Amino acid sequence: MKTILNEDLKLFDEKLRTLRKNKNISQEKFAEITELDRTYISGLERGLRNPSFLIIKKLASALNVNPSELF
Numbered sequence: 001m002k003t004i005l006n007e008d009l010k011l012f013d014e015k016l017r018t019l020r021k022n023k024n025i026s027q028e029k030f031a032e033i034t035e036l037d038r039t040y041i042s043g044l045e046r047g048l049r050n051p052s053f054l055i056i057k058k059l060a061s062a063l064n065v066n067p068s069e070l071f
Contacts, residue, residue: 009047015070017045019063033062 020030027045031038036058043049044059051059060067 006047009050012051012070013045013047016059019065019069020045023063025063030062034058 020027025033027041028038031041034041036055040049044051056067056070060070063069
């Protein structure tokens with residue numbers, strides 16, 4: 001189970017980072033937009049954080065995508 005979770009987080013973090021970079025948004029600016037700490041954004045993008053559903057919705061909204069596009 002732990003391996004599956006790690007793989008899922010890796011897919012999520014890669015997608016989040018790609019979408020953010022494609023919109024030319026720095027981690028600092030993204031943190032400002034989402035009202036999250038920049039270190040939290042960094043942790044998400046490195047697979048160190050497991051975001052809640054509400055955080056996923058906040059991230060998707062900031063990127064102007066559906067939450068499902070983060071997976």
